Structure formats: structure tokens, C-alpha cells
Amino acid sequence: MTAGKKILGAAVGAVLMGSGSAYADTIKVGIIGPFSGPFALQGKNFQAGVEAYRALNGKSVKGHDVEIIYRDLPAANPAQSRALAQELVVKEKVQYLGGVYFTPDAMAITPLLSQANTPLVIFNAATSAIMNTSPLVVRTSFTTAQTTNPLGKIAFDEGVRKAITVVSDYGPGVDAENAFKKAFEAAGGEVVESVRMPMNTTDFSPIMQRVRDSGATGLFAFLPSGPPTLGFVKAFNETGLKRAGTKFYAPGDLTQESDLPALGEAAEGLKTSFHYSVAHDSPENKRFVEAAVKAIGSADQLSFPAVGAYDGMHVIYKMIEATDGKQDAQKAVDAVKGLSWTSPRGPVRIEPETRHITQNIYLREVAKNADGKYINKEIQTFPDQKDPGLATQ
Amino acid sequence: MHIMAQAGTVSAMSKAKSHHWWRDVAGIALIAAFGAAGYWLFPDNLALLTRIVAVALLVLSIDLVVGYCGVATLGQAALFGAGAYAAGIACVNGVTEPMTLIAIGAVAGAAAGLLMGGIMLRAHGLAQLVLSIAIVQLFHEAANKASAYTGGSDGLAGLMVSPLFGVFEFDLWGRTAYLMGLTLLLLVFIALKFVVASPFGMLCRGIKQDPVRIRAMGSFVFPVLLKMFVISGAVAGAGGALAAISTQVVGLDSVSFELSANALVMLVLGGLGTLYGALIGTVIFMGFEHMVSAINPFHWMTMVGALLIAVVLAAPGGLSSLVERISASRGGKS
Numbered sequence: 001m002t003a004g005k006k007i008l009g010a011a012v013g014a015v016l017m018g019s020g021s022a023y024a025d026t027i028k029v030g031i032i033g034p035f036s037g038p039f040a041l042q043g044k045n046f047q048a049g050v051e052a053y054r055a056l057n058g059k060s061v062k063g064h065d066v067e068i069i070y071r072d073l074p075a076a077n078p079a080q081s082r083a084l085a086q087e088l089v090v091k092e093k094v095q096y097l098g099g100v101y102f103t104p105d106a107m108a109i110t111p112l113l114s115q116a117n118t119p120l121v122i123f124n125a126a127t128s129a130i131m132n133t134s135p136l137v138v139r140t141s142f143t144t145a146q147t148t149n150p151l152g153k154i155a156f157d158e159g160v161r162k163a164i165t166v167v168s169d170y171g172p173g174v175d176a177e178n179a180f181k182k183a184f185e186a187a188g189g190e191v192v193e194s195v196r197m198p199m200n201t202t203d204f205s206p207i208m209q210r211v212r213d214s215g216a217t218g219l220f221a222f223l224p225s226g227p228p229t230l231g232f233v234k235a236f237n238e239t240g241l242k243r244a245g246t247k248f249y250a251p252g253d254l255t256q257e258s259d260l261p262a263l264g265e266a267a268e269g270l271k272t273s274f275h276y277s278v279a280h281d282s283p284e285n286k287r288f289v290e291a292a293v294k295a296i297g298s299a300d301q302l303s304f305p306a307v308g309a310y311d312g313m314h315v316i317y318k319m320i321e322a323t324d325g326k327q328d329a330q331k332a333v334d335a336v337k338g339l340s341w342t343s344p345r346g347p348v349r350i351e352p353e354t355r356h357i358t359q360n361i362y363l364r365e366v367a368k369n370a371d372g373k374y375i376n377k378e379i380q381t382f383p384d385q386k387d388p389g390l391a392t393q
Numbered sequence: 394m395h396i397m398a399q400a401g402t403v404s405a406m407s408k409a410k411s412h413h414w415w416r417d418v419a420g421i422a423l424i425a426a427f428g429a430a431g432y433w434l435f436p437d438n439l440a441l442l443t444r445i446v447a448v449a450l451l452v453l454s455i456d457l458v459v460g461y462c463g464v465a466t467l468g469q470a471a472l473f474g475a476g477a478y479a480a481g482i483a484c485v486n487g488v489t490e491p492m493t494l495i496a497i498g499a500v501a502g503a504a505a506g507l508l509m510g511g512i513m514l515r516a517h518g519l520a521q522l523v524l525s526i527a528i529v530q531l532f533h534e535a536a537n538k539a540s541a542y543t544g545g546s547d548g549l550a551g552l553m554v555s556p557l558f559g560v561f562e563f564d565l566w567g568r569t570a571y572l573m574g575l576t577l578l579l580l581v582f583i584a585l586k587f588v589v590a591s592p593f594g595m596l597c598r599g600i601k602q603d604p605v606r607i608r609a610m611g612s613f614v615f616p617v618l619l620k621m622f623v624i625s626g627a628v629a630g631a632g633g634a635l636a637a638i639s640t641q642v643v644g645l646d647s648v649s650f651e652l653s654a655n656a657l658v659m660l661v662l663g664g665l666g667t668l669y670g671a672l673i674g675t676v677i678f679m680g681f682e683h684m685v686s687a688i689n690p691f692h693w694m695t696m697v698g699a700l701l702i703a704v705v706l707a708a709p710g711g712l713s714s715l716v717e718r719i720s721a722s723r724g725g726k727s
Binding site for chain 1: 436437438439440441443444447534537538540544545546547548550551564565566567636639640641642643644645646647651686687690691692693694
């Protein structure tokens with residue numbers, strides 16, 4: 001009986017809601033991300049960022065209700081990505097697309113945008129080249145080159161003259177290797193050896209031996225976040241390289257906040273460069289972290305994709321404001337070119353030419369905070385960093 | 394005795410053929426009708442339907458080697474990916490005519506099938522399965538390493554396919570891609586029906602049931618199976634090329650172990666060794682997956698798992714065996 005009543009109630013509710021939306025216009029935003037599978041945590045961060053933004057800034061813009069439709073894309077799969085985007089545009093009639101964790105997925109969506117008259121705001125996918133594939137793409141995340149670039153100068157300034165690079169052998173790893181090499185050599189240093197490890201390497205002691213044999217005093221590393229990083233850092237400590245004074249540099253993907261509890265003591269003192277630390281000290285970030293933790297459920301799970309999503313929603317809201325709810329992708333994108341605001345990560349700007357975000361890059365050190373929890377403590381700021389990958393094109 | 398036995402099977406075969414002849418025509422008409430119905434009923438989901446067609450070709454190709462030859466494989470995506478990358482690379486380098494690209498994909502798939510079959514057929518049973526996994530991993534790593542040609546983990550993007558017959562464009566709505574894919578699927582299906590009903594197809598089934606006996610009959614096993622591998626490679630390669638054309642991007646997922654394993658699951662779901670099972674399994678699996686993942690993007694995988702367990706328990710021979718059982722029971726009544 002009660003179940004029957006519930007169903008009846010839901011049906012009535014659905015009818016009421018349906019008729020309600022016929023009066024007030026609803027603007028739909030389709031978010032594609034990895035909400036299940038091995039990368040589900042990153043997708044959860046997307047969702048937390050979006051929900052945090054809506055909790056703090058309302059669920060409507062200028063009287064237009066904003067509805068979010070999530071679609072799951074568990075792993076890089078361009079064919080599925082295209083199918084999801086097509087369905088969101090053609091069937092669900094979304095006016096905006098957002099999200100996207102992996103580069104190939106973004107590449108599969110961009111050819112559709114001009115025909116769909118829909119802008120795409122990328123919350124993560126971090127390869128420079130995406131931005132050149134459509135004028136309707138805006139990105140609020142980072143690129144590996146952008147976050148890595150300052151490390152070259154940092155290493156040189158700390159007295160490293162000879163460095164070795166060790167990266168996982170896949171796209172972002174190779175990007176990181178090139179970015180560090182370029183920046184370090186521009187500063188006057190020399191990269192004596194570049195090691196590319198297979199993705200599933202778990203025994204790092206031979207690699208540490210190569211680091212030792214190379215005679216380098218600085219080690220630049222890039223691995224996908226998660227268990228391999230843990231093993232790598234442990235091997236670095238246990239083979240005595242740390243004690244011997246070899247300096248360790250890496251972009252912040254390696255010490256993302258959701259991995260820090262597992263890395264623990266092994267990571268203490270590691271210096272990484274990145275665009276966002278959950279521990280960033282500003283009122284904007286405090287507000288954001290509070291709302292995002294509420295959305296994600298646990299403070300330990302919050303990390304950088306959430307801030308990409310949060311700022312992505314800011315851009316989408318600004319687009320809706322500029323077009324007053326009408327579907328006009330070019331006008332929407334034009335409206336946010338040059339847009340600048342204070343993000344939880346610090347001051348940011350959408351570069352008018354590249355539509356990529358310009359932001360501060362911070363040098364951080366893994367340290368314990370007052371509560372005894374490990375954080376990425378910001379120790380140096382490199383303001384106004386553009387994406388060097390796009391700047392050179 | 395021997396001659397008599399052979400004559401017996403031949404007459405049984407021709408009898409079976411004449412009995413099944415109208416059923417195959419009806420079946421193919423039914424597939425065409427379903428395909429057309431999909432076009433009219435889900436005009437907003439044609440990209441998904443095209444993806445289903447491409448994967449259906451992969452699943453059909455697995456059915457050829459697993460269902461008809463009894464060769465266990467978890468690496469069929471190597472052939473699918475070979476077709477996808479060949480078509481993609483050709484397209485980026487200026488060959489943009491879609492039919493030509495499909496042909497290139499099929500040829501590349503067949504070549505990869507020759508290579509893969511040549512290696513895999515040297516082993517049996519579990520060792521064969523392990524080899525198939527090793528081969529798909531090698532293909533995956535090769536595609537990752539050769540990033541100058543394949544785009545590596547960023548994917549091979551920028552495929553600009555010219556309109557079909559110079560008129561029908563591959564656009565946002567995906568009508569061209571779907572109708573081309575559907576036609577391709579029908580043609581391939583008809584061709585495969587002839588292949589599996591031919592003496593060569595019968596020989597493959599014989600090898601599946603008892604390779605020793607086939608050998609004793611004076612037939613070579615290896616070249617027969619290799620031939621089937623090449624055919625299956627061409628089918629998978631055509632599917633890969635279709636995926637590349639309709640997506641305009643080729644990613645490493647198209648040569649992944651995951652895709653191989655998923656496709657095998659679809660085949661088992663639909664039923665081995667009937668060709669129809671491959672189509673039924675693909676449509677049900679991908680359609681269901683799409684539906685539940687839209688309803689709950691966060692926890693849909695549990696639903697898919699539940700479906701699989703339910704089907705395997707209720708119909709161990711796959712969904713197509715259910716259809717046969719129902720039609721058989723009806724036949725019994727009438």
C-alpha cells in the first residue's frame with residue numbers, strides 16, 4: 001500500500017515538475033566524467049566541484065534554472081565519448097558541455113561543437129593540442145607543461161646543474177619530460193639522462209641505480225598518481241638517494257591530496273609544483289573546501305579535479321549570463337575570453353587567444369599541518385603562468 | 394562404411410540447409426527491420442547505435458574463431474584496433490573516401506589476423522588464451538609507442554572523412570554513419586552466413602568438435618583455422634574502420650584487453666556459434682549498459698553485473714538459445 005502511494009506520489013510529482021519546467025526555462029548542462037570504475041574518485045571530484053559551486057552561487061542564473069546532467073565515461077574511450085556528447089546535445093538538448101577527464105575523449109567531442117552550437121568547458125583533460133581543435137573549447141584545468149615549467153628554474157636556483165628525468169612512458173609523462181628539459185636547459189642546467197619506464201613498473205630499485213650512476217644531483221619524476229607513486233617515493237628513500245642529497249622534483253599530480261594519507265611519511269619534504277593545493281590559504285578556498293567536502297563526503301578525497309570543475313561552472317554561469325539563456329555558442333565563448341576572477345586556487349584569467357586558463361603555479365612541500373595531517377604546503381608562487389605548450393604554437 | 398557415413402552427413406547437411414534457407418532470409422530481414430526501427434525510433438541516439446554496429450562486427454568476428462573453431466581468444470581487439478588505426482592513419486594522410494577506408498581497415502585486420510592466427514594456433518587451450526592476451530597487449534604497447542603515427546595515449550585525432558558518395562556527410566546527427574554501418578553489417582552478416590554454411594565452415598565446426606578425427610580424415614587443421622582467423626580479422630578490421638570513421642578519433646582503447654574481454658562477454662551473453670547470438674548479445678549488453686548508466690551514472694556497473702549473472706544462470710547457452718528453445722517448444726505444440 002505505502003509503496004503504491006509512493007509511486008503515485010512520484011508520478012504526480014513528475015507531472016507537476018514537468019509542467020513547471022514548461023514555464024520557467026531550464027538550461028541544461030551536460031557533464032561527462034569518470035563517475036565509476038578505477039577513476040571514479042576523479043569523477044566524484046568533478047561532481048563535488050559542480051555541486052559546491054551551485055551550493056554557493058545558486059541553481060539559477062538571471063532567472064534561468066540550470067540543470068546538470070551527468071554522464072559516465074569510466075575510462076578513455078573516444079567512441080563512447082562522442083556517443084554521449086551527441087546524445088546530450090541532440091536528445092537532452094543541453095546548451096553546454098563540461099567535464100572530460102581524458103584527452104582522447106575531448107578530441108572526440110570537439111569536432112561536434114560548431115554544428116551543435118555548444119561550447120565545451122574542459123574541467124581536466126590536460127593536453128595543449130585540444131585547444132586548437134575547436135574555437136568553442138574553454139579550459140579551466142592546467143596542462144602538464146604549465147605546471148612543470150617553473151621546476152626547471154627552481155632546480156637550477158637550488159644549485160642543481162645536472163639532472164635526470166624519470167617518467168612513465170605515456171603521453172603526459174613524455175609531455176612532462178619535455179617541459180622540464182626545456183625549462184631546465186633554458187635556465188642553464190643539463191639533463192644527463194632521460195629514463196622512460198613502462199606504465200606498470202613496480203620495482204624501482206634498478207631505476208634508482210641508474211639515477212645514482214648518472215651522477216645527477218637532481219631527479220625529475222612523473223608517474224600517474226596512485227600506488228606506483230608510493231613505490232617510487234619509497235624506493236627513492238630506501239636506496240639512500242634522499243640521504244645522499246639528491247633533490248627530487250615533480251609536478252603535483254604525484255602528491256595529490258587524495259593520495260597523501262597513503263603516502264604518509266614517505267612523501268614528507270617532497271617538493272612539487274602545481275596549480276592548486278587544497279591547503280591554499282585564502283577566504284575563497286576556505287569557502288570552496290567547506291562546500292566541496294560537504295558534497296564529496298570526506299575531506300581526504302578532495303583534490304584538484306574539483307577546483308577545475310568549480311571554475312568550469314563559474315565559466316558556464318558567466319556564459320549563461322552573457323547569452324541570457326539563448327543558445328549561441330560563439331557569443332558565450334566570446335563573453336568569457338579575458339574573463340578574470342579569484343578562484344579557490346588564486347587569481348586566474350581565461351586567455352583570449354588560447355581560451356586556456358592562466359594562473360599561479362605554486363611550489364609546494366609535503367608537510368604536516370597543525371592537526372597532524374599531511375598537506376601540500378605552498379612555499380613559493382610563480383604568478384601568471386600561461387601554458388607554454390600553447391604559447392609556442 | 395566411411396563413404397556411406399560421409400554420404401549420410403552430406404545428405405543431412407543439404408537437408409539442414411534446405412530447412413534453414415528460409416529461416417536465414419527471415420533472420421536477415423529481421424535484422425534489417427530492427428536496424429531500420431532503431432533509425433526511426435532513436436533518431437537522437439544514432440552515435441550510440443553506430444557504436445553498437447561497430448562492436449557487433451567485432452563480436453561477430455570473435456564468434457567465428459570462438460564459436461565456430463573453438464579457439465579461445467581474449468585478444469580480438471588487436472584485429473579491431475589494427476583496422477581502426479589503419480583507417481585512421483590513411484585518413485589523416487589524405488585517403489578520405491569512407492568506403493576505401495573501410496576496405497583499408499578490413500585488409501589491415503585480415504593481415505593482423507594472419508599474424509595473430511599464425512602465432513596463436515601453435516598453442517592449445519590455456520596457452521592459446523594467454524598468447525591472445527599477450528598479443529593484444531603487444532599491439533596496445535606498439536600503438537602507444539608509435540605515437541608519431543598513432544597519437545599514443547592522446548589518441549589519433551583530426552580524421553576528416555569526406556562525404557559518402559560525395560553527398561552524405563558524417564555530421565553531428567550521425568545518420569550517414571549509422572546507415573553505412575548498418576548496410577556494412579548486413580552485407581558482412583550475409584557473407585558470413587555463406588561462409589559458415591560452406592564446406593569450409595563445416596570443417597571448422599568439425600575441428601571444434603574433434604580435431605583428431607578431422608586430421609585422421611586427411612584434412613589439415615592449421616591452414617583451415619588460419620583461414621578463418623584471416624576472415625575474422627577482416628570483419629573485426631572493418632568494424633574498427635567504421636568506429637574510426639564515425640568517431641573521427643582512434644584511441645588506445647580500441648586495441649585494449651578490456652574491449653576484447655567485453656566483446657567476449659557480449660558473445661557469451663548472446664550465445665556462441667550462431668552469428669545471431671553475437672548480434673543479440675551486443676545489442677542487449679550495450680543497450681542495457683547505456684540505459685542504466687544514464688539512469689544512475691555512479692552505480693550502474695552493479696546492474697550490469699546482475700544482468701550477466703541472471704542470464705548465465707537462466708540461459709547458459711546465451712540469449713539466442715532462449716529464442717530457439719521457445720521456437721522449438723512452439724514447434725512441438727503445433
